[in-house]
Amino acid sequence: MVGVHSGQSFHGSPDSRTPDAVRLDAVYKAFVPARRRRSAGPVLALEDVTFTARPGEFISLVGPSGCGKSTVLNLIAGLVRPSDGNVTYQGAAVDGVNTKVGYITQDDNLLPWRSVLRNVEFGLELRGVPKAERRARAREFIELVGLGGFEDHYPHELSGGMRKRAGIVRTLAYDSGVVLMDEPFGPLDAQTRVILQDELLRLWDRQRPAVLFVTHDLVEAITLSDRIITFTGRPGTIKQEYEVGLARPRDVFHIHELPRFKELYDALWDDIRVEIARAGTTS
Numbered sequence: 506m507v508g509v510h511s512g513q514s515f516h517g518s519p520d521s522r523t524p525d526a527v528r529l530d531a532v533y534k535a536f537v538p539a540r541r542r543r544s545a546g547p548v549l550a551l552e553d554v555t556f557t558a559r560p561g562e563f564i565s566l567v568g569p570s571g572c573g574k575s576t577v578l579n580l581i582a583g584l585v586r587p588s589d590g591n592v593t594y595q596g597a598a599v600d601g602v603n604t605k606v607g608y609i610t611q612d613d614n615l616l617p618w619r620s621v622l623r624n625v626e627f628g629l630e631l632r633g634v635p636k637a638e639r640r641a642r643a644r645e646f647i648e649l650v651g652l653g654g655f656e657d658h659y660p661h662e663l664s665g666g667m668r669k670r671a672g673i674v675r676t677l678a679y680d681s682g683v684v685l686m687d688e689p690f691g692p693l694d695a696q697t698r699v700i701l702q703d704e705l706l707r708l709w710d711r712q713r714p715a716v717l718f719v720t721h722d723l724v725e726a727i728t729l730s731d732r733i734i735t736f737t738g739r740p741g742t743i744k745q746e747y748e749v750g751l752a753r754p755r756d757v758f759h760i761h762e763l764p765r766f767k768e769l770y771d772a773l774w775d776d777i778r779v780e781i782a783r784a785g786t787t788s
């Protein structure tokens with residue numbers, strides 16, 4: 506399926522010249538502790554991790570706490586370097602901070618001194634999009650997630666769900682080919698989560714970037730993804746890959762009633778339960 510050509514990675518179909526959105530090839534990551542704790546020795550966070558994200562593919566990464574999920578995203582964003590192996594982004598090696606990727610980190614990372622409108626404009630500003638165009642684009646995205654009327658509010662004046670919405674549209678307005686999302690709905694209540702999942706799928710469908718989505722929630726992973734990759738406890742290695750195989754567009758409110766959903770949920774839970782138990786005894 507995956508061919509390597511002139512140091513670049515390409516996937517097989519439909520166009521064999523289209524580079525993979527992201528590729529990790531035999532990646533290891535060891536973190537060396539600060540000097541005063543050096544006696545503790547390096548922490549091996551990731552071990553021999555290889556996977557590919559195709560353009561437009563929605564992938565969830567699932568695994569116990571500390572298995573290296575955020576580290577995978579940080580490697581793709583170029584914020585950390587692999588200790589061994591290669592990371593490529595749209596066919597080119599990641600060898601510095603990757604400014605092309607959209608990244609929603611584990612915190613909502615809105616700039617507190619900027620209004621909602623100016624937060625959403627931020628990425629477009631960095632890209633040099635002219636003011637009138639970026640303002641119109643930001644307003645369009647703000648409307649799409651029901652934040653119209655809150656353009657001039659500051660992050661501290663918003664609810665948790667509103668902040669998440671603003672963070673998501675800020676990243677999607679940027680229109681990158683790949684979006685990294687690290688537990689973007691983590692602290693939200695169950696109802697708001699489902700509504701945001703629905704909104705996210707609608708937004709994603711407009712531009713279809715590849716998405717690497719980290720979550721601890723198996724229902725969320727199945728609901729959103731084309732493929733789910735499970736990790737072992739630290740050092741994180743890939744345990745299993747699952748093709749979700751549920752049609753799109755998806756009805757996030759009723760998807761759990763489908764037989765395929767239940768089958769996948771049971772398989773994932775069997776897989777992950779062992780790793781969580783193991784991680785609980787070692788971390």
Ligand SMILES: Nc1ncnc2c1ncn2[C@@H]1O[C@H](COP(=O)(O)OP(=O)(O)OP(=O)(O)O)[C@@H](O)[C@H]1O
Nearest residue numbers: 536537548550569570571572573574575576577739
């Ligand atoms: N910058 C760093 N310096 C030192 N160690 C780090 C650093 N980043 C991560 N680690 C270590 O690497 C391991 C993996 O961390 P990571 O944050 O990737 O896990 P995670 O799967 O995202 O966990 P969680 O589900 O709790 O967010 C952990 O043991 C962590 O302490």
Ligand SMILES: [Mg+2]
Nearest residue numbers: 574575611687
């Ligand atoms: Mg994490």
